[in-house]
Amino acid sequence: xxxxxxxxxxxRLTKKSQNMSRWYTDVVRMAKLADYAPVRGCMVxxxxxxALWENIQALLDRRFxxxxxxxxxxxxxxxxxxxxxxxxxxxxxxxxxxxxTEGGGEVLxxxxxxxxTSEAIICHMxxxxxxxxxxxxxxxxxxxNIIRWEKVTRLFLRTTEFLWQEGHTAHATAAEAEEEALKxxxxxxxxxxxxxxxxxxxxxxxxxxxxAGATATYALEALMSDGKxxxxxxxxxxxxxxxxxxxxxxxxxxxxxxFVWQTSWGVSTRMVGGLVMTxxxxxxxxxxxxxxxxxxxxxxxxxxxxxxxxxxAARGLADRLxxxxxxxxxxxxxxxxxxxxNEHEMRGVPLxxxxxxxDIEKGQVVAVRRDTKEKLFIPxxxxxxxxxxxLEKIQSSLYDKARLFLTExxxxxxxxxxxxxxMRTTRGFMSTHWCEDPVCEQAVKDATKAxxxxxxxxxxxxxxxxxxxxxxxxxxxxxxxx
Amino acid sequence: xxxxxxxxxxxRLTKKSQNMSRWYTDVVRMAKLADYAPVRGCMVxxxxxxALWENIQALLDRRFxxxxxxxxxxxxxxxxxxxxxxxxxxxxxxxxxxxxTEGGGEVLxxxxxxxxTSEAIICHMxxxxxxxxxxxxxxxxxxxNIIRWEKVTRLFLRTTEFLWQEGHTAHATAAEAEEEALKxxxxxxxxxxxxxxxxxxxxxxxxxxxxAGATATYALEALMSDGKxxxxxxxxxxxxxxxxxxxxxxxxxxxxxxFVWQTSWGVSTRMVGGLVMTxxxxxxxxxxxxxxxxxxxxxxxxxxxxxxxxxxAARGLADRLxxxxxxxxxxxxxxxxxxxxNEHEMRGVPLxxxxxxxDIEKGQVVAVRRDTKEKLFIPxxxxxxxxxxxLEKIQSSLYDKARLFLTExxxxxxxxxxxxxxMRTTRGFMSTHWCEDPVCEQAVKDATKAxxxxxxxxxxxxxxxxxxxxxxxxxxxxxxxx
Numbered sequence: 001x002x003x004x005x006x007x008x009x010x011x012r013l014t015k016k017s018q019n020m021s022r023w024y025t026d027v028v029r030m031a032k033l034a035d036y037a038p039v040r041g042c043m044v045x046x047x048x049x050x051a052l053w054e055n056i057q058a059l060l061d062r063r064f065x066x067x068x069x070x071x072x073x074x075x076x077x078x079x080x081x082x083x084x085x086x087x088x089x090x091x092x093x094x095x096x097x098x099x100x101t102e103g104g105g106e107v108l109x110x111x112x113x114x115x116x117t118s119e120a121i122i123c124h125m126x127x128x129x130x131x132x133x134x135x136x137x138x139x140x141x142x143x144x145n146i147i148r149w150e151k152v153t154r155l156f157l158r159t160t161e162f163l164w165q166e167g168h169t170a171h172a173t174a175a176e177a178e179e180e181a182l183k184x185x186x187x188x189x190x191x192x193x194x195x196x197x198x199x200x201x202x203x204x205x206x207x208x209x210x211x212a213g214a215t216a217t218y219a220l221e222a223l224m225s226d227g228k229x230x231x232x233x234x235x236x237x238x239x240x241x242x243x244x245x246x247x248x249x250x251x252x253x254x255x256x257x258x259f260v261w262q263t264s265w266g267v268s269t270r271m272v273g274g275l276v277m278t279x280x281x282x283x284x285x286x287x288x289x290x291x292x293x294x295x296x297x298x299x300x301x302x303x304x305x306x307x308x309x310x311x312x313a314a315r316g317l318a319d320r321l322x323x324x325x326x327x328x329x330x331x332x333x334x335x336x337x338x339x340x341x342n343e344h345e346m347r348g349v350p351l352x353x354x355x356x357x358x359d360i361e362k363g364q365v366v367a368v369r370r371d372t373k374e375k376l377f378i379p380x381x382x383x384x385x386x387x388x389x390x391l392e393k394i395q396s397s398l399y400d401k402a403r404l405f406l407t408e409x410x411x412x413x414x415x416x417x418x419x420x421x422x423m424r425t426t427r428g429f430m431s432t433h434w435c436e437d438p439v440c441e442q443a444v445k446d447a448t449k450a451x452x453x454x455x456x457x458x459x460x461x462x463x464x465x466x467x468x469x470x471x472x473x474x475x476x477x478x479x480x481x482x
Numbered sequence: 483x484x485x486x487x488x489x490x491x492x493x494r495l496t497k498k499s500q501n502m503s504r505w506y507t508d509v510v511r512m513a514k515l516a517d518y519a520p521v522r523g524c525m526v527x528x529x530x531x532x533a534l535w536e537n538i539q540a541l542l543d544r545r546f547x548x549x550x551x552x553x554x555x556x557x558x559x560x561x562x563x564x565x566x567x568x569x570x571x572x573x574x575x576x577x578x579x580x581x582x583t584e585g586g587g588e589v590l591x592x593x594x595x596x597x598x599t600s601e602a603i604i605c606h607m608x609x610x611x612x613x614x615x616x617x618x619x620x621x622x623x624x625x626x627n628i629i630r631w632e633k634v635t636r637l638f639l640r641t642t643e644f645l646w647q648e649g650h651t652a653h654a655t656a657a658e659a660e661e662e663a664l665k666x667x668x669x670x671x672x673x674x675x676x677x678x679x680x681x682x683x684x685x686x687x688x689x690x691x692x693x694a695g696a697t698a699t700y701a702l703e704a705l706m707s708d709g710k711x712x713x714x715x716x717x718x719x720x721x722x723x724x725x726x727x728x729x730x731x732x733x734x735x736x737x738x739x740x741f742v743w744q745t746s747w748g749v750s751t752r753m754v755g756g757l758v759m760t761x762x763x764x765x766x767x768x769x770x771x772x773x774x775x776x777x778x779x780x781x782x783x784x785x786x787x788x789x790x791x792x793x794x795a796a797r798g799l800a801d802r803l804x805x806x807x808x809x810x811x812x813x814x815x816x817x818x819x820x821x822x823x824n825e826h827e828m829r830g831v832p833l834x835x836x837x838x839x840x841d842i843e844k845g846q847v848v849a850v851r852r853d854t855k856e857k858l859f860i861p862x863x864x865x866x867x868x869x870x871x872x873l874e875k876i877q878s879s880l881y882d883k884a885r886l887f888l889t890e891x892x893x894x895x896x897x898x899x900x901x902x903x904x905m906r907t908t909r910g911f912m913s914t915h916w917c918e919d920p921v922c923e924q925a926v927k928d929a930t931k932a933x934x935x936x937x938x939x940x941x942x943x944x945x946x947x948x949x950x951x952x953x954x955x956x957x958x959x960x961x962x963x964x
Binding site (some may be wrong): 035037038043044045046047049050053054056069070072073074075076077078079095096097098099100102103104105111112114121124125128129132140143145149150151161163206280334427458473 | 514517519520521522525526527528529531532533535537552553555556557558559560561564578579580581582583584585586587588592594598603606607610616619622626627629631632633643745816866
């Protein structure tokens with residue numbers, strides 16, 4: 001909020017092309033997406049960043065509901081004994097748990113975990129609620145906050161507390177659960193590519209990278225401009241692991257009692273980090289118009305004698321556009337236009353409209369695209385259509401650019417030596433074959449710091465020689481990851 | 483979800499007129515608004531109840547944004563030292579705090595409170611963010627979960643964890659802060675009366691009932707049908723108490739450094755409890771149409787030979803109405819219409835549309851109002867308008883009924899004896915005068931279990947004799963409270 005603090009911010013921004021890691025931290029704070037909290041590894045999501053999250057929520061929630069899901073709210077605190085019911089699950093999460101041990105002035109008999117994920121508490125409730133095949137499927141999602149005690153944290157990308165949604169479903173058959181896990185993966189993919197303009201590769205995780213307690217984990221992996229992959233979302237086929245641990249049974253049509261088949265799936269505020277790194281440039285953030293908190297900003301170009309005239313025109317223009325777009329008007333007197341341009345570019349506003357006395361005379365507006373900095377003169381008459389068209393162009397060209405980057409930075413490799421070279425130079429995704437033996441996976445990691453990102457679906461049948469041992473292997477994407 | 487569990491539910495519902503307390507718990511669980519969680523005092527908000535909360539959120543959020551507020555997200559965990567900075571604040575909340583003492587496998591150096599409210603953490607951030615008068619006002623709201631270790635809990639009304647929104651604002655002057663506290667009180671009143679159809683009395687709290695750390699607390703009090711008051715929301719003028727404790731200073735236009743003036747304000751899932759108790763009847767819930775998760779349900783009245791014809795008509799009708807209303811279609815084969823009627827009445831669906839072969843012939847639909855059980859034949863031609871009109875009628879007549887109840891159950895009293903009589907018989911609000919001495923307040927409480935609900939604004943000037951001591955006093959509402 002502090003103007004005194006931000007006065008010189010645009011000038012201080014580290015160049016993304018020089019040091020992406022520093023650029024990232026700089027831009028997240030300067031654009032007021034988030035700030036460090038006084039609690040280890042926690043952040044404050046500031047209004048501008050939260051508006052982005054609200055847009056993400058609205059667009060995802062609509063998709064969840066369109067695919068038959070409903071929302072609910074389960075408790076934040078989970079008794080330790082519940083977490084322990086599924087053996088792999090507790091092993092995976094116990095080291096990261098924050099424990100409530102005192103409440104209302106007394107030491108608790110049993111420690112309560114601040115949820116690191118909600119399978120345990122939700123499965124307990126499902127065991128109470130589900131009786132018959134008529135109760136299935138259960139298709140519930142929860143928007144919630146999560147705590148995982150992380151050692152190394154970065155704003156949005158890895159924080160002790162984060163916001164997310166977690167879908168938890170129960171089905172009568174294995175096939176239905178598998179179908180759900182894949183359906184939600186596709187919902188995520190379509191959302192990330194169409195709304196966030198962030199292309200992803202999707203597929204199955206290796207055993208070592210799968211969710212604690214799942215039979216299979218599917219993931220979406222985006223490629224950041226430093227060549228590292230970002231896991232942007234996951235869906236899990238839980239099989240009957242939790243159903244057996246929590247005794248979630250139903251009476252089927254054939255009058256026999258069966259365990260349900262389950263899935264869970266989630267994306268988090270981490271996506272905001274992905275969005276920032278995918279599209280930003282040396283001048284700051286670039287938000288795809290569909291998700292941008294502010295889609296366009298109107299900046300008056302005025303002098304002392306034209307302040308009233310131009311101010312009125314800018315306000316009028318903004319009011320007209322506000323019915324269809326998310327609009328900001330920058331009428332601040334204490335800053336010059338150039339300063340404002342820098343600031344709104346740094347904040348990633350996709351489109352800037354400038355209006356001055358000459359533009360008023362000519363019935364036009366100057367439009368400047370954030371992504372290409374292209375300057376256009378557009379007539380005020382049908383400005384809504386023009387703006388709409390420009391925003392669509394920006395959206396698709398951001399996607400195309402990111403898609404091109406992903407394609408150009410995906411390398412076919414056939415030896416560990418080649419992998420080492422790629423990781424030393426460009427980084428990016430490495431497409432190769434792998435035998436699914438954890439020993440070979442570890443060998444790649446030791447040599448290159450790259451891990452299995454996914455085994456893509458289209459190629460589950462495609463076999464080749466394992467990049468490490470030469471035995472038959474499946475098509476696999478490796479990369480260094482956030 | 484379980485049909486087997488709910489099969490006989492409508493018949494088991496305790497009558498509200500006989501035992502409101504049992505009716506409340508019955509109906510909340512039978513209608514699947516919420517369920518008990520396996521953690522002491524916590525609840526699960528089930529999909530039907532959560533849909534209600536989503537409607538509440540959407541309607542409130544729109545109002546917050548229209549009054550210039552933005553949303554943000556602050557950390558769940560608050561260091562103990564922060565809570566202690568404002569003396570009254572910690573004294574008020576410490577007994578109810580749940581403490582995180584271990585994280586990531588280690589005992590923490592400082593205990594972290596799971597937020598019982600967020601003033602402490604937010605004020606810490608505001609001290610970082612606010613520098614100049616240009617940064618003011620700060621108008622931030624947060625939608626969040628809260629933990630308070632309550633001794634006695636009831637679904638929605640008082641739970642260890644609850645969902646709420648908390649507004650936290652900072653201003654340059656005392657007058658602006660006071661104006662904000664009163665503005666948000668009015669936003670809440672308008673929302674509760676127009677959307678929840680729940681009339682409230684508003685005013686200032688007594689010293690003993692005000693928020694820990696505030697200079698003044700304003701509240702909205704609704705009257706439940708058992709004659710007890712429910713505090714449905716509060717706004718606080720925090721003065722400079724927190725600003726001084728957290729050193730939130732700004733450089734004013736006159737170049738001097740000043741402490742900001744603050745407010746906070748919140749409503750929670752508790753309102754759902756108020757909504758349930760305000761409108762329900764012996765048959766179950768009654769939801770005002772504007773807030774109802776399902777505004778109307780279409781029930782086919784079919785026989786074996788008309789199943790296809792009537793089913794198609796019901797689906798067609800529902801599809802047509804779904805573009806404007808929140809519609810459910812009950813095409814279940816395993817239940818008879820009468821059973822369905824009972825269930826949807828119990829669930830509080832404001833309007834039921836029945837359609838059978840004769841109705842199809844006549845081009846009509848049978849509409850049944852949940853509140854009056856009135857049956858109407860409406861032509862299919864302009865059904866959208868008819869349904870809209872009926873829903874509006876239901877909304878306003880629910881409000882009128884509740885308003886009448888509040889008026890009829892507000893009693894002018896002049897002695898403690900009269901108060902005792904009222905509390906022994908009808909209960910309700912008692913309008914009287916009070917000198918603002920805590921001793922007299924306590925005397926009333928000891929004799930009647932009634933507490934000061936509010937000192938209404940319209941009568942801050944109206945003086946009379948204190949109901950206890952006879953000294954000059956202000957108009958004051960007393961009631962027993964949830």
